[in-house]
Amino acid sequence: MSVTSLPGSVHKLIKLWSKLPGIGEKTARRMVFFILKQDSSWVNEFIGTIKQVKEETHHCSECGNITDIEPCSICRDKMRNRKIMCVVESDEDCISIEQAGIFNGLYHILGGQVSPLDEQDIPEESITKLKERVCDLKIEEIVLATAPRIEGDLTAFAIQEALEDIPVKISRLSYGLPVGGSIGYADRVTLHMAMESRKEMPGK
Ligand SMILES: [Zn+2]
Known part of the structure; x- marks a missing residue:
């Protein structure tokens, strides 16, 4: 059956599905045909949950x-160490570190990264909020868990610069993380090693 002979709604759902990250047209088609096989109550629950x-x-x-x-x-959570804060680029990175069970402090999610090629930057309000929290909560150490690639380096430097005048130790996850990889996809052991061997950033 060619794609064009599919009913319009099926074709549309395949198109929408293939927009999801990491999903190509073929996988999207498999998902849609899976949906078609389910009963209405399952489909309603699925849609309702989304x-x-x-x-x-x-x-x-x-x-x-x-x-x-x-x-x-x-x-x-009052049981957490409220003097140490892990700064990550996305909430997926935060979930990854949480699931690895390697950090018991607070988090700050930047919601972006410095990426000149994609004309992306850290949202200004996120940096303002970070400075405010570091001061109000009297944070003693900031752990930068930005990606081990050039954008992650630039993001880490931008945060270091933003916190220049605030007396707080700044360290960054280091060994164990493959260059070019991401925090969100790193396995537990790798993250554990990167957290344990974190290094204080020079030049502060
Ligand atoms: Zn929160």
């Missing part, structure tokens, strides 16, 4: 993490 995720979650006004309560469960 809507629920979109409607009921937002970014924590403190750390920027994805949450359905305000502030998020990490920010309100």
